[in-house]
Amino acid sequence: MAVHNRDIAEAFRRMADVLDVEGENPFRVRAYRQAAATLESLPRDVGDMVAAGEDLTRLPGVGEDLANKIREIVTTGHFRALEEELSHLPPGLADLVRIPGLGPKRVRALYQLLGIESIEDLKKAAEAGEVANLPGFGARTEARILEEIARLGATERRLRLIDAEHIANPLTSWLEACPGVGRVLVAGSFRRRKETVGDLDILVTAADGADVTRRFSKHPDVTEVLSAGPTRATVRVGGGFQVDLRVVDENAYGSAALYFTGSKAHNIELRKLAIRHGWKLNEYGLFAGE
DNA sequence: TGGCCGTACTG
DNA sequence: CAGTACG
DNA sequence: GCCA
Numbered sequence: 001m002a003v004h005n006r007d008i009a010e011a012f013r014r015m016a017d018v019l020d021v022e023g024e025n026p027f028r029v030r031a032y033r034q035a036a037a038t039l040e041s042l043p044r045d046v047g048d049m050v051a052a053g054e055d056l057t058r059l060p061g062v063g064e065d066l067a068n069k070i071r072e073i074v075t076t077g078h079f080r081a082l083e084e085e086l087s088h089l090p091p092g093l094a095d096l097v098r099i100p101g102l103g104p105k106r107v108r109a110l111y112q113l114l115g116i117e118s119i120e121d122l123k124k125a126a127e128a129g130e131v132a133n134l135p136g137f138g139a140r141t142e143a144r145i146l147e148e149i150a151r152l153g154a155t156e157r158r159l160r161l162i163d164a165e166h167i168a169n170p171l172t173s174w175l176e177a178c179p180g181v182g183r184v185l186v187a188g189s190f191r192r193r194k195e196t197v198g199d200l201d202i203l204v205t206a207a208d209g210a211d212v213t214r215r216f217s218k219h220p221d222v223t224e225v226l227s228a229g230p231t232r233a234t235v236r237v238g239g240g241f242q243v244d245l246r247v248v249d250e251n252a253y254g255s256a257a258l259y260f261t262g263s264k265a266h267n268i269e270l271r272k273l274a275i276r277h278g279w280k281l282n283e284y285g286l287f288a289g290e
Numbered sequence: 291t292g293g294c295c296g297t298a299c300t301g
Numbered sequence: 302c303a304g305t306a307c308g
Numbered sequence: 309g310c311c312a
């Protein structure tokens with residue numbers, strides 16, 4: 001029974017979720033998620049690497065400790081550290097952090113204040129209107145939670161590039177015709193030409209961002225507005241596909257295109273590089289000093 | 291051994 | 302402000 | 309947790 005990279009990545013992600021809810025050091029949590037991402041993008045089977053006696057610490061984000069844990073999972077099929085951590089929590093609790101809008105703090109609050117231990121519990125509590133009363137929550141958050149839970153059962157929401165393009169094209173045309181809008185660029189994984197994309201990231205230049213996000217939120221295909229401010233709006237269109245719109249001034253177009261095209265890991269590396277040079281990189285430009 | 295990306299929206 | 306999310 |  002071979003253990004595949006995907007299985008190990010899943011185990012590491014689960015470990016991250018559990019540690020997250022337990023309030024562990026966020027950087028340690030991040031380390032597990034980073035290692036999971038490395039394993040998933042790895043062209044080779046780590047099981048083979050282990051069998052060949054290769055040095056797993058050469059993999060980015062994998063140090064001595066995680067290399068040992070990978071070997072343990074591959075050779076024994078068990079991940080004792082995860083089993084140990086899981087024994088500290090109700091088994092379904094860590095699943096809650098996979099609901100968009102729920103992070104570790106809110107999950108803890110749900111558990112401690114309402115005794116919610118699973119998605120099932122959460123659904124009942126939200127339907128009863130008990131969630132909206134919690135500190136840090138509100139009617140809007142509660143409604144969002146119910147929608148996200150309903151979406152969990154739905155079919156996988158990543159789209160093939162070509163299908164994403166069919167959604168993107170009319171939105172792009174619409175935005176180009178929008179008053180005050182200059183450039184329009186579909187960025188993110190779509191621009192990176194990944195085989196599938198999980199959402200659309202559309203960058204627009206305009207002087208009055210609030211006006212654009214406001215108009216966009218009222219687009220006829222928009223079925224749900226997750227957030228909308230003066231420079232960004234996150235909505236869902238048609239079949240529940242998420243679209244992130246970012247509006248910047250014309251003079252930030254280049255930096256914003258760089259940022260919005262990603263990947264996330266690439267952005268972090270570039271920003272680290274800037275730091276090493278004593279600079280600061282963000283979506284508005286590259287700046288000197290702190 | 292200490293730092294770990296930088297910013298936007300919500301409650 | 303803390304929490305969560307975005308690349 | 310990893311890494312310089």
